[in-house]
Amino acid sequence: MSEADRLARRFEENRPRLRAVAQRMLGSGAEAEDAVQDTWLRLSRADIAGIDNLPGWLTTTVGRVCLDRLRTCTARPEQPWDTAGPAPDPTNGDPVDPEREAELTESVGRALLVILDTLAPTERFVFVLHDMFAISFEEIAAVVDRTPAAVRQIASRARRRVHQDGTVRETDPARQRRVVEAFLAASREGRFDDLVSLLDPHVVMRADPVAAGLGSPAETHGSAAIAGFFNGRAQAALPAYVDGLPGAVVNLGGAVQLVLCFIVTDRIIGIEVAADPALLATLDLSVGERR
Template identity: 55%
Template sequence: MGGMREDDWLAERFEENREHLRAVAYRMLGSQQEAEDAVQEAWIRLSRSEAGAIDNLGGWLTTVVGRICLDMLRVRRARPEQVVEEHSPVLADHEVPDPELEAVQADSVGMALLVVLETLTPAERLAFVLHDMFAVPFDEIAPIVGRSPAATRQLASRARRRVQGPPQIPEADANRQREIVEAFLAASRSGNFAALLEMLDPSVVLRSDETAAGRGAAPMVRGAAAVAETFSGRAKAARLAVVDGLTGAVWIHDGELKVVLSFTLTDGLITSIDLLADPDYLAQVELTAIENQ
Protein backbone atom coordinates (compact mmCIF):
# COMPACT_ATOMS: atom_id res chain seq x y z
CA MET A 1 0.00 0.00 0.00
CA GLY A 2 3.06 2.22 -0.39
CA GLY A 3 3.02 3.59 3.14
CA MET A 4 -0.70 4.39 3.13
CA ARG A 5 -2.23 3.72 6.52
CA GLU A 6 -4.65 0.78 6.51
CA ASP A 7 -7.61 2.86 7.65
CA ASP A 8 -6.93 5.42 4.90
CA TRP A 9 -6.74 2.64 2.32
CA LEU A 10 -10.03 1.19 3.58
CA ALA A 11 -11.72 4.59 3.45
CA GLU A 12 -10.55 5.03 -0.13
CA ARG A 13 -11.94 1.65 -1.16
CA PHE A 14 -15.23 2.50 0.52
CA GLU A 15 -15.47 5.82 -1.32
CA GLU A 16 -15.04 3.94 -4.60
CA ASN A 17 -18.22 2.00 -3.75
CA ARG A 18 -20.20 4.80 -2.08
CA GLU A 19 -22.30 5.94 -5.06
CA HIS A 20 -23.27 2.37 -5.95
CA LEU A 21 -24.26 1.73 -2.33
CA ARG A 22 -26.31 4.92 -2.21
CA ALA A 23 -28.10 3.88 -5.39
CA VAL A 24 -28.91 0.45 -3.91
CA ALA A 25 -30.13 1.98 -0.64
CA TYR A 26 -32.12 4.65 -2.46
CA ARG A 27 -33.92 2.02 -4.53
CA MET A 28 -34.67 0.07 -1.39
CA LEU A 29 -35.80 2.98 0.78
CA GLY A 30 -36.98 5.75 -1.57
CA SER A 31 -35.46 8.37 0.71
CA GLN A 32 -32.19 10.25 0.27
CA GLN A 33 -31.68 10.72 3.99
CA GLU A 34 -32.41 7.09 4.86
CA ALA A 35 -30.13 5.96 2.02
CA GLU A 36 -27.33 8.14 3.43
CA ASP A 37 -27.96 6.68 6.88
CA ALA A 38 -27.76 3.13 5.50
CA VAL A 39 -24.50 3.83 3.70
CA GLN A 40 -23.00 5.43 6.81
CA GLU A 41 -23.97 2.40 8.86
CA ALA A 42 -22.30 0.18 6.25
CA TRP A 43 -19.08 2.18 6.70
CA ILE A 44 -19.27 1.75 10.48
CA ARG A 45 -19.68 -2.01 10.08
CA LEU A 46 -16.81 -2.16 7.59
CA SER A 47 -14.50 -0.20 9.88
CA ARG A 48 -15.23 -2.68 12.69
CA SER A 49 -14.69 -5.76 10.52
CA GLU A 50 -11.63 -7.74 9.50
CA ALA A 51 -11.50 -6.03 6.11
CA GLY A 52 -8.37 -7.89 5.05
CA ALA A 53 -10.33 -11.14 5.00
CA ILE A 54 -12.96 -9.81 2.58
CA ASP A 55 -12.32 -11.13 -0.92
CA ASN A 56 -14.95 -9.08 -2.76
CA LEU A 57 -15.39 -5.76 -0.99
CA GLY A 58 -18.05 -4.46 -3.39
CA GLY A 59 -20.17 -7.57 -2.99
CA TRP A 60 -19.68 -7.57 0.78
CA LEU A 61 -20.78 -3.95 1.05
CA THR A 62 -23.81 -4.50 -1.17
CA THR A 63 -24.87 -7.38 1.06
CA VAL A 64 -24.37 -5.32 4.22
CA VAL A 65 -26.37 -2.39 2.82
CA GLY A 66 -29.08 -4.87 1.84
CA ARG A 67 -29.27 -6.17 5.42
CA ILE A 68 -29.38 -2.65 6.83
CA CYS A 69 -32.14 -1.59 4.42
CA LEU A 70 -34.10 -4.74 5.21
CA ASP A 71 -34.03 -3.88 8.92
CA MET A 72 -35.04 -0.28 8.18
CA LEU A 73 -37.96 -1.42 6.03
CA ARG A 74 -39.16 -3.75 8.77
CA VAL A 75 -39.07 -0.91 11.28
CA ARG A 76 -40.93 1.30 8.83
CA ARG A 77 -43.70 -1.28 8.38
CA ALA A 78 -44.11 -1.36 12.14
CA ARG A 79 -44.88 2.40 12.03
CA PRO A 80 -48.15 2.63 10.08
CA GLU A 81 -48.35 6.37 10.65
CA GLN A 82 -45.60 6.88 8.05
CA VAL A 83 -46.95 7.86 4.66
CA VAL A 84 -45.55 6.90 1.31
CA GLU A 85 -44.80 10.52 0.33
CA GLU A 86 -42.01 10.56 2.93
CA HIS A 87 -40.12 8.11 0.76
CA SER A 88 -40.86 9.50 -2.69
CA PRO A 89 -38.12 8.94 -5.27
CA VAL A 90 -39.27 12.05 -7.16
CA LEU A 91 -36.69 14.76 -6.53
CA ALA A 92 -36.37 18.33 -7.65
CA ASP A 93 -33.49 18.87 -10.09
CA HIS A 94 -31.34 20.64 -7.51
CA GLU A 95 -31.79 17.77 -5.05
CA VAL A 96 -30.24 15.04 -7.22
CA PRO A 97 -26.84 14.63 -5.60
CA ASP A 98 -24.89 12.64 -8.18
CA PRO A 99 -25.12 11.04 -11.64
CA GLU A 100 -25.80 7.51 -10.39
CA LEU A 101 -28.74 8.61 -8.26
CA GLU A 102 -29.91 10.77 -11.15
CA ALA A 103 -29.94 7.65 -13.32
CA VAL A 104 -31.92 5.81 -10.65
CA GLN A 105 -34.48 8.59 -10.71
CA ALA A 106 -34.55 8.80 -14.50
CA ASP A 107 -35.25 5.11 -15.11
CA SER A 108 -37.89 4.83 -12.39
CA VAL A 109 -41.54 5.65 -12.85
CA GLY A 110 -41.55 7.96 -9.86
CA MET A 111 -44.35 7.75 -7.36
CA ALA A 112 -46.14 4.99 -9.27
CA LEU A 113 -43.16 2.65 -8.78
CA LEU A 114 -42.77 3.62 -5.15
CA VAL A 115 -46.43 3.00 -4.41
CA VAL A 116 -46.07 -0.55 -5.77
CA LEU A 117 -42.78 -1.16 -3.95
CA GLU A 118 -44.37 -0.02 -0.70
CA THR A 119 -46.95 -2.82 -1.04
CA LEU A 120 -44.22 -5.47 -1.08
CA THR A 121 -42.93 -7.16 2.03
CA PRO A 122 -39.40 -6.12 2.99
CA ALA A 123 -38.04 -9.49 1.82
CA GLU A 124 -39.83 -9.22 -1.55
CA ARG A 125 -38.55 -5.70 -2.03
CA LEU A 126 -34.98 -6.69 -1.21
CA ALA A 127 -35.01 -9.70 -3.52
CA PHE A 128 -36.49 -7.68 -6.38
CA VAL A 129 -34.23 -4.66 -6.02
CA LEU A 130 -30.96 -6.54 -5.52
CA HIS A 131 -31.58 -9.13 -8.24
CA ASP A 132 -33.57 -7.30 -10.91
CA MET A 133 -31.99 -3.87 -10.56
CA PHE A 134 -28.46 -4.67 -9.42
CA ALA A 135 -27.93 -8.24 -10.71
CA VAL A 136 -27.03 -9.74 -7.31
CA PRO A 137 -27.31 -13.57 -7.57
CA PHE A 138 -30.05 -15.29 -5.58
CA ASP A 139 -27.40 -17.38 -3.78
CA GLU A 140 -26.08 -14.15 -2.24
CA ILE A 141 -29.52 -12.66 -1.49
CA ALA A 142 -30.86 -15.82 0.18
CA PRO A 143 -28.84 -15.52 3.44
CA ILE A 144 -29.94 -11.90 3.84
CA VAL A 145 -33.64 -12.79 3.85
CA GLY A 146 -33.12 -16.14 5.58
CA ARG A 147 -34.57 -18.22 2.74
CA SER A 148 -33.27 -20.82 0.32
CA PRO A 149 -32.15 -19.58 -3.14
CA ALA A 150 -35.26 -21.16 -4.70
CA ALA A 151 -37.56 -19.41 -2.24
CA THR A 152 -35.69 -16.14 -2.77
CA ARG A 153 -36.18 -16.50 -6.52
CA GLN A 154 -39.90 -16.88 -5.83
CA LEU A 155 -39.88 -13.72 -3.70
CA ALA A 156 -38.39 -11.77 -6.59
CA SER A 157 -40.79 -13.36 -9.06
CA ARG A 158 -43.79 -12.42 -6.95
CA ALA A 159 -42.47 -8.87 -6.52
CA ARG A 160 -41.81 -8.60 -10.26
CA ARG A 161 -45.41 -9.52 -11.03
CA ARG A 162 -46.62 -6.83 -8.62
CA VAL A 163 -44.32 -4.21 -10.14
CA GLN A 164 -44.80 -5.10 -13.79
CA GLY A 165 -48.33 -6.48 -13.60
CA PRO A 166 -49.32 -9.93 -14.89
CA PRO A 167 -47.37 -11.05 -17.98
CA GLN A 168 -49.18 -10.18 -21.17
CA ILE A 169 -48.98 -13.56 -22.89
CA PRO A 170 -50.87 -13.69 -26.19
CA GLU A 171 -53.64 -16.26 -26.02
CA ALA A 172 -52.20 -18.11 -29.02
CA ASP A 173 -48.83 -18.47 -27.25
CA ALA A 174 -50.47 -19.64 -24.03
CA ASN A 175 -52.51 -22.21 -25.93
CA ARG A 176 -49.42 -23.36 -27.82
CA GLN A 177 -47.50 -23.76 -24.55
CA ARG A 178 -50.27 -25.94 -23.15
CA GLU A 179 -50.40 -28.07 -26.33
CA ILE A 180 -46.64 -28.67 -26.31
CA VAL A 181 -46.36 -29.41 -22.58
CA GLU A 182 -49.37 -31.72 -22.76
CA ALA A 183 -47.88 -33.54 -25.77
CA PHE A 184 -44.49 -33.74 -24.03
CA LEU A 185 -46.00 -35.40 -20.96
CA ALA A 186 -47.95 -37.86 -23.14
CA ALA A 187 -44.80 -38.79 -25.08
CA SER A 188 -42.90 -39.16 -21.84
CA ARG A 189 -45.46 -41.51 -20.34
CA SER A 190 -45.59 -43.68 -23.47
CA GLY A 191 -41.84 -43.72 -23.96
CA ASN A 192 -42.07 -42.14 -27.43
CA PHE A 193 -38.46 -41.03 -27.76
CA ALA A 194 -38.84 -39.65 -31.29
CA ALA A 195 -41.81 -37.49 -30.30
CA LEU A 196 -39.88 -36.10 -27.33
CA LEU A 197 -36.96 -35.17 -29.59
CA GLU A 198 -39.26 -33.25 -31.93
CA MET A 199 -40.42 -30.98 -29.11
CA LEU A 200 -36.98 -30.25 -27.66
CA ASP A 201 -34.57 -27.56 -28.79
CA PRO A 202 -31.18 -29.14 -29.66
CA SER A 203 -29.53 -27.21 -26.81
CA VAL A 204 -32.31 -27.75 -24.26
CA VAL A 205 -31.27 -27.77 -20.58
CA LEU A 206 -32.91 -29.75 -17.78
CA ARG A 207 -32.08 -28.32 -14.34
CA SER A 208 -32.92 -29.71 -10.90
CA ASP A 209 -32.84 -27.65 -7.73
CA GLU A 210 -30.89 -28.89 -4.72
CA THR A 211 -33.86 -30.72 -3.19
CA ALA A 212 -34.74 -32.53 -6.43
CA ALA A 213 -31.10 -33.43 -6.98
CA GLY A 214 -30.93 -34.76 -3.44
CA ARG A 215 -33.74 -37.17 -4.35
CA GLY A 216 -31.80 -38.59 -7.26
CA ALA A 217 -32.47 -36.20 -10.17
CA ALA A 218 -29.46 -35.13 -12.22
CA PRO A 219 -28.49 -31.53 -11.32
CA MET A 220 -28.20 -30.65 -15.00
CA VAL A 221 -28.77 -32.45 -18.30
CA ARG A 222 -27.92 -30.81 -21.64
CA GLY A 223 -28.97 -31.62 -25.17
CA ALA A 224 -32.18 -32.93 -26.75
CA ALA A 225 -31.15 -36.59 -26.85
CA ALA A 226 -30.05 -36.67 -23.21
CA VAL A 227 -33.17 -34.86 -21.97
CA ALA A 228 -35.45 -37.07 -24.06
CA GLU A 229 -33.73 -40.15 -22.62
CA THR A 230 -34.23 -38.79 -19.09
CA PHE A 231 -37.98 -38.38 -19.61
CA SER A 232 -38.71 -41.36 -21.85
CA GLY A 233 -41.10 -43.73 -20.08
CA ARG A 234 -41.44 -41.44 -17.07
CA ALA A 235 -43.64 -38.57 -15.83
CA LYS A 236 -46.52 -41.02 -15.41
CA ALA A 237 -47.76 -39.21 -12.30
CA ALA A 238 -47.16 -35.66 -13.60
CA ARG A 239 -50.25 -33.55 -14.21
CA LEU A 240 -50.72 -30.30 -16.11
CA ALA A 241 -50.94 -27.11 -14.06
CA VAL A 242 -50.59 -23.38 -14.58
CA VAL A 243 -47.31 -22.45 -12.89
CA ASP A 244 -46.85 -18.71 -12.32
CA GLY A 245 -49.07 -17.96 -15.30
CA LEU A 246 -47.76 -20.53 -17.79
CA THR A 247 -48.57 -24.19 -18.38
CA GLY A 248 -46.23 -26.55 -16.59
CA ALA A 249 -46.68 -29.73 -14.60
CA VAL A 250 -46.79 -30.93 -11.02
CA TRP A 251 -46.28 -34.20 -9.18
CA ILE A 252 -48.53 -34.63 -6.17
CA HIS A 253 -48.15 -37.66 -3.91
CA ASP A 254 -50.63 -38.53 -1.15
CA GLY A 255 -52.20 -35.10 -1.56
CA GLU A 256 -48.88 -33.26 -1.09
CA LEU A 257 -47.14 -31.24 -3.79
CA LYS A 258 -43.70 -32.78 -4.33
CA VAL A 259 -42.28 -31.35 -7.57
CA VAL A 260 -43.08 -28.55 -10.00
CA LEU A 261 -41.93 -28.83 -13.63
CA SER A 262 -41.49 -25.42 -15.21
CA PHE A 263 -41.10 -25.25 -19.01
CA THR A 264 -39.59 -22.47 -21.13
CA LEU A 265 -40.43 -22.43 -24.85
CA THR A 266 -38.86 -20.48 -27.70
CA ASP A 267 -40.22 -20.61 -31.24
CA GLY A 268 -42.37 -23.62 -30.40
CA LEU A 269 -39.57 -25.72 -28.90
CA ILE A 270 -38.79 -26.49 -25.27
CA THR A 271 -35.52 -24.75 -24.40
CA SER A 272 -35.41 -25.47 -20.67
CA ILE A 273 -37.16 -27.56 -18.02
CA ASP A 274 -36.73 -26.90 -14.29
CA LEU A 275 -37.49 -29.51 -11.62
CA LEU A 276 -38.34 -27.54 -8.48
CA ALA A 277 -38.80 -29.36 -5.18
CA ASP A 278 -37.53 -26.87 -2.61
CA PRO A 279 -40.12 -26.84 0.24
CA ASP A 280 -40.02 -23.06 0.60
CA TYR A 281 -40.65 -22.63 -3.11
CA LEU A 282 -43.47 -25.17 -3.14
CA ALA A 283 -45.14 -23.38 -0.22
CA GLN A 284 -45.27 -20.12 -2.17
CA VAL A 285 -45.62 -21.01 -5.85
CA GLU A 286 -48.86 -19.95 -7.52
CA LEU A 287 -50.54 -22.98 -9.10
CA THR A 288 -53.82 -23.68 -10.82
CA ALA A 289 -54.73 -27.26 -11.63
CA ILE A 290 -55.78 -28.03 -15.21
CA GLU A 291 -58.61 -30.50 -15.39
CA ASN A 292 -59.68 -32.91 -18.13
CA GLN A 293 -56.26 -34.44 -18.64
Protein backbone atom coordinates (compact mmCIF):
# COMPACT_ATOMS: atom_id res chain seq x y z
CA MET A 1 0.00 0.00 0.00
CA SER A 2 1.37 3.41 -0.97
CA GLU A 3 1.86 6.25 1.52
CA ALA A 4 -1.01 8.15 -0.14
CA ASP A 5 -3.33 5.16 0.28
CA ARG A 6 -2.38 4.80 3.96
CA LEU A 7 -3.05 8.50 4.52
CA ALA A 8 -6.43 8.23 2.80
CA ARG A 9 -7.35 5.24 4.97
CA ARG A 10 -6.44 7.11 8.15
CA PHE A 11 -8.48 10.09 7.02
CA GLU A 12 -11.52 7.87 6.40
CA GLU A 13 -11.15 6.42 9.88
CA ASN A 14 -11.49 9.97 11.25
CA ARG A 15 -14.25 11.07 8.86
CA PRO A 16 -17.22 10.42 11.24
CA ARG A 17 -15.58 12.52 13.95
CA LEU A 18 -14.77 15.33 11.52
CA ARG A 19 -18.30 15.29 10.15
CA ALA A 20 -19.67 15.53 13.69
CA VAL A 21 -17.46 18.54 14.47
CA ALA A 22 -18.47 20.30 11.24
CA GLN A 23 -22.14 19.44 11.79
CA ARG A 24 -22.10 21.11 15.18
CA MET A 25 -20.19 24.11 13.88
CA LEU A 26 -22.18 24.75 10.71
CA GLY A 27 -25.58 23.17 11.38
CA SER A 28 -25.92 21.85 7.84
CA GLY A 29 -25.05 18.40 6.57
CA ALA A 30 -24.10 19.68 3.11
CA GLU A 31 -21.85 22.41 4.50
CA ALA A 32 -20.35 19.95 6.97
CA GLU A 33 -19.42 17.56 4.17
CA ASP A 34 -17.85 20.42 2.22
CA ALA A 35 -15.77 21.34 5.27
CA VAL A 36 -14.62 17.74 5.67
CA GLN A 37 -13.54 17.62 2.04
CA ASP A 38 -11.70 20.91 2.46
CA THR A 39 -9.91 19.36 5.43
CA TRP A 40 -8.83 16.43 3.25
CA LEU A 41 -7.40 18.86 0.70
CA ARG A 42 -5.42 20.61 3.42
CA LEU A 43 -4.14 17.29 4.69
CA SER A 44 -3.06 16.21 1.23
CA ARG A 45 -0.95 19.38 0.94
CA ALA A 46 0.46 19.25 4.49
CA ASP A 47 3.85 18.05 5.67
CA ILE A 48 2.75 14.77 7.23
CA ALA A 49 6.11 14.23 8.89
CA GLY A 50 5.46 17.27 11.06
CA ILE A 51 2.09 15.99 12.37
CA ASP A 52 2.53 14.10 15.65
CA ASN A 53 -1.16 13.59 16.43
CA LEU A 54 -3.18 13.16 13.24
CA PRO A 55 -6.68 12.90 14.85
CA GLY A 56 -6.02 16.08 16.85
CA TRP A 57 -4.63 17.87 13.79
CA LEU A 58 -7.65 16.89 11.73
CA THR A 59 -10.11 17.97 14.43
CA THR A 60 -8.56 21.41 14.87
CA THR A 61 -8.20 21.82 11.10
CA VAL A 62 -11.84 21.06 10.34
CA GLY A 63 -12.75 23.40 13.19
CA ARG A 64 -10.59 26.12 11.64
CA VAL A 65 -12.25 25.55 8.26
CA CYS A 66 -15.68 25.91 9.86
CA LEU A 67 -14.62 28.97 11.86
CA ASP A 68 -13.41 30.66 8.67
CA ARG A 69 -16.73 29.90 7.00
CA LEU A 70 -18.73 31.27 9.91
CA ARG A 71 -16.67 34.45 9.96
CA THR A 72 -16.85 35.11 6.22
CA CYS A 73 -20.43 34.06 5.50
CA THR A 74 -22.27 36.98 7.00
CA ALA A 75 -25.51 35.90 5.37
CA ARG A 76 -25.87 32.18 4.94
CA PRO A 77 -28.96 30.98 3.06
CA GLU A 78 -31.77 29.68 5.22
CA GLN A 79 -32.07 25.89 5.22
CA PRO A 80 -33.56 23.31 7.57
CA TRP A 81 -31.44 21.85 10.35
CA ASP A 82 -30.06 18.50 9.29
CA THR A 83 -30.13 16.59 12.58
CA ALA A 84 -29.14 13.28 11.11
CA GLY A 85 -26.04 14.48 9.29
CA PRO A 86 -25.42 14.31 5.55
CA ALA A 87 -26.89 11.47 3.58
CA PRO A 88 -24.24 8.89 2.74
CA ASP A 89 -22.98 8.89 -0.81
CA PRO A 90 -23.06 5.29 -2.05
CA THR A 91 -20.21 6.05 -4.45
CA ASN A 92 -17.68 7.39 -1.95
CA GLY A 93 -16.89 4.07 -0.25
CA ASP A 94 -17.97 5.36 3.18
CA PRO A 95 -20.27 2.61 4.51
CA VAL A 96 -23.17 3.46 6.77
CA ASP A 97 -22.71 2.44 10.39
CA PRO A 98 -26.27 2.42 11.80
CA GLU A 99 -25.09 2.60 15.40
CA ARG A 100 -22.75 5.52 14.63
CA GLU A 101 -25.44 7.36 12.67
CA ALA A 102 -27.95 6.88 15.51
CA GLU A 103 -25.41 8.19 18.00
CA LEU A 104 -24.74 11.23 15.80
CA THR A 105 -28.45 11.87 15.39
CA GLU A 106 -28.96 11.81 19.15
CA SER A 107 -25.96 14.00 19.95
CA VAL A 108 -26.67 16.65 17.33
CA GLY A 109 -30.13 17.68 18.47
CA ARG A 110 -32.16 20.48 17.01
CA ALA A 111 -32.19 22.36 20.31
CA LEU A 112 -28.43 22.27 20.65
CA LEU A 113 -27.87 23.45 17.09
CA VAL A 114 -30.28 26.33 17.58
CA ILE A 115 -28.49 27.37 20.76
CA LEU A 116 -25.07 27.07 19.14
CA ASP A 117 -26.25 29.31 16.32
CA THR A 118 -26.67 32.14 18.85
CA LEU A 119 -22.96 32.04 19.76
CA ALA A 120 -20.35 34.19 18.10
CA PRO A 121 -18.09 32.19 15.75
CA THR A 122 -15.14 32.06 18.15
CA GLU A 123 -17.38 31.08 21.10
CA ARG A 124 -18.95 28.35 19.00
CA PHE A 125 -15.55 27.07 17.87
CA VAL A 126 -14.16 26.94 21.40
CA PHE A 127 -17.28 25.34 22.89
CA VAL A 128 -17.58 22.66 20.22
CA LEU A 129 -13.91 21.65 20.16
CA HIS A 130 -13.36 21.72 23.92
CA ASP A 131 -16.67 20.74 25.52
CA MET A 132 -17.73 18.24 22.87
CA PHE A 133 -14.44 16.86 21.55
CA ALA A 134 -12.01 17.44 24.45
CA ILE A 135 -9.47 19.44 22.43
CA SER A 136 -7.15 21.20 24.86
CA PHE A 137 -7.28 24.94 25.45
CA GLU A 138 -3.64 25.16 24.35
CA GLU A 139 -4.43 23.65 20.93
CA ILE A 140 -7.49 25.86 20.48
CA ALA A 141 -5.56 28.96 21.55
CA ALA A 142 -3.11 28.46 18.68
CA VAL A 143 -6.00 28.50 16.19
CA VAL A 144 -7.84 31.58 17.48
CA ASP A 145 -4.65 33.50 18.39
CA ARG A 146 -5.57 33.87 22.07
CA THR A 147 -3.91 32.75 25.28
CA PRO A 148 -5.10 29.48 26.85
CA ALA A 149 -6.46 31.51 29.78
CA ALA A 150 -8.50 33.69 27.41
CA VAL A 151 -9.81 30.61 25.60
CA ARG A 152 -10.88 29.12 28.93
CA GLN A 153 -12.88 32.26 29.65
CA ILE A 154 -14.48 32.13 26.21
CA ALA A 155 -15.47 28.51 26.84
CA SER A 156 -16.94 29.41 30.22
CA ARG A 157 -18.98 32.25 28.72
CA ALA A 158 -20.26 30.07 25.88
CA ARG A 159 -21.09 27.26 28.30
CA ARG A 160 -23.22 29.55 30.45
CA ARG A 161 -25.18 30.67 27.40
CA VAL A 162 -25.75 27.11 26.23
CA HIS A 163 -26.82 25.92 29.68
CA GLN A 164 -29.43 28.66 30.01
CA ASP A 165 -31.78 26.51 27.93
CA GLY A 166 -32.64 23.41 29.96
CA THR A 167 -33.95 21.63 26.85
CA VAL A 168 -30.40 21.00 25.66
CA ARG A 169 -30.11 17.49 27.05
CA GLU A 170 -26.65 16.84 25.63
CA THR A 171 -25.07 19.47 27.87
CA ASP A 172 -27.38 19.21 30.90
CA PRO A 173 -25.14 19.82 33.93
CA ALA A 174 -27.27 17.60 36.19
CA ARG A 175 -26.89 14.62 33.86
CA GLN A 176 -23.17 15.28 33.49
CA ARG A 177 -22.86 15.58 37.27
CA ARG A 178 -24.40 12.13 37.75
CA VAL A 179 -21.80 10.61 35.42
CA VAL A 180 -18.96 12.32 37.30
CA GLU A 181 -20.33 11.30 40.71
CA ALA A 182 -20.57 7.70 39.52
CA PHE A 183 -16.98 7.91 38.27
CA LEU A 184 -15.69 9.31 41.58
CA ALA A 185 -17.54 6.60 43.54
CA ALA A 186 -16.12 3.86 41.31
CA SER A 187 -12.66 5.38 41.73
CA ARG A 188 -12.87 5.44 45.52
CA GLU A 189 -14.23 1.88 45.66
CA GLY A 190 -11.74 0.45 43.16
CA ARG A 191 -14.34 -0.71 40.63
CA PHE A 192 -12.14 -0.82 37.53
CA ASP A 193 -14.78 -2.18 35.13
CA ASP A 194 -17.24 0.53 36.14
CA LEU A 195 -14.59 3.18 35.56
CA VAL A 196 -13.96 1.84 32.06
CA SER A 197 -17.69 1.83 31.29
CA LEU A 198 -18.00 5.51 32.23
CA LEU A 199 -15.08 6.55 30.01
CA ASP A 200 -15.14 6.99 26.25
CA PRO A 201 -12.64 4.57 24.64
CA HIS A 202 -10.73 7.57 23.25
CA VAL A 203 -10.82 9.67 26.43
CA VAL A 204 -7.87 11.99 27.04
CA MET A 205 -6.57 13.15 30.42
CA ARG A 206 -4.23 16.16 30.63
CA ALA A 207 -2.48 17.58 33.68
CA ASP A 208 -0.76 20.93 34.10
CA PRO A 209 2.96 20.91 35.07
CA VAL A 210 2.25 21.34 38.79
CA ALA A 211 -0.24 18.46 38.82
CA ALA A 212 2.24 16.36 36.86
CA GLY A 213 4.82 17.10 39.53
CA LEU A 214 2.39 15.75 42.12
CA GLY A 215 2.09 12.43 40.32
CA SER A 216 -0.49 12.90 37.56
CA PRO A 217 0.65 11.88 34.06
CA ALA A 218 1.05 14.90 31.78
CA GLU A 219 -1.18 13.27 29.16
CA THR A 220 -2.90 9.88 29.09
CA HIS A 221 -5.05 8.35 26.34
CA GLY A 222 -7.61 5.56 26.45
CA SER A 223 -10.21 4.30 28.91
CA ALA A 224 -8.17 1.39 30.27
CA ALA A 225 -5.10 3.49 31.07
CA ILE A 226 -7.10 6.26 32.74
CA ALA A 227 -9.30 3.80 34.65
CA GLY A 228 -6.12 2.14 35.90
CA PHE A 229 -4.76 5.47 37.11
CA PHE A 230 -7.96 6.35 39.02
CA ASN A 231 -8.68 2.87 40.35
CA GLY A 232 -8.68 3.13 44.15
CA ARG A 233 -8.01 6.88 44.14
CA ALA A 234 -10.26 9.96 44.58
CA GLN A 235 -10.58 9.26 48.31
CA ALA A 236 -10.41 12.97 49.18
CA ALA A 237 -12.14 14.33 46.05
CA LEU A 238 -15.24 16.44 46.62
CA PRO A 239 -17.78 16.92 43.78
CA ALA A 240 -17.78 20.45 42.40
CA TYR A 241 -18.49 22.55 39.36
CA VAL A 242 -15.44 24.01 37.62
CA ASP A 243 -16.21 26.90 35.28
CA GLY A 244 -19.65 25.39 34.81
CA LEU A 245 -18.41 21.86 34.09
CA PRO A 246 -18.82 18.98 36.55
CA GLY A 247 -15.63 18.20 38.39
CA ALA A 248 -14.01 17.63 41.76
CA VAL A 249 -11.61 19.36 44.11
CA VAL A 250 -9.07 18.09 46.62
CA ASN A 251 -8.57 20.32 49.66
CA LEU A 252 -5.48 20.46 51.86
CA GLY A 253 -5.38 22.61 54.97
CA GLY A 254 -8.62 24.30 54.01
CA ALA A 255 -7.38 25.35 50.57
CA VAL A 256 -7.94 23.80 47.15
CA GLN A 257 -4.84 21.91 46.10
CA LEU A 258 -6.07 20.00 43.04
CA VAL A 259 -8.97 20.42 40.61
CA LEU A 260 -10.42 17.83 38.24
CA CYS A 261 -12.60 19.02 35.37
CA PHE A 262 -14.57 16.43 33.36
CA ILE A 263 -15.86 16.83 29.82
CA VAL A 264 -18.94 14.65 29.44
CA THR A 265 -21.16 13.78 26.50
CA ASP A 266 -22.76 10.36 26.93
CA ARG A 267 -19.54 9.27 28.65
CA ILE A 268 -16.43 11.08 29.88
CA ILE A 269 -14.34 12.17 26.89
CA GLY A 270 -11.84 14.42 28.64
CA ILE A 271 -10.35 15.07 32.09
CA GLU A 272 -8.27 18.11 33.00
CA VAL A 273 -6.15 18.05 36.15
CA ALA A 274 -5.03 21.43 37.49
CA ALA A 275 -2.83 22.27 40.47
CA ASP A 276 -1.07 25.46 39.38
CA PRO A 277 -2.04 28.06 42.03
CA ALA A 278 -2.15 30.83 39.42
CA LEU A 279 -4.64 28.82 37.34
CA LEU A 280 -6.69 27.69 40.34
CA ALA A 281 -7.16 31.34 41.32
CA THR A 282 -8.90 32.04 38.00
CA LEU A 283 -11.36 29.13 38.18
CA ASP A 284 -15.01 29.53 39.12
CA LEU A 285 -15.43 26.75 41.69
CA SER A 286 -18.72 25.70 43.29
CA VAL A 287 -18.04 22.85 45.68
CA GLY A 288 -20.95 20.55 46.46
CA GLU A 289 -23.46 22.77 44.63
CA ARG A 290 -25.84 22.15 41.76
CA ARG A 291 -26.66 24.84 39.22
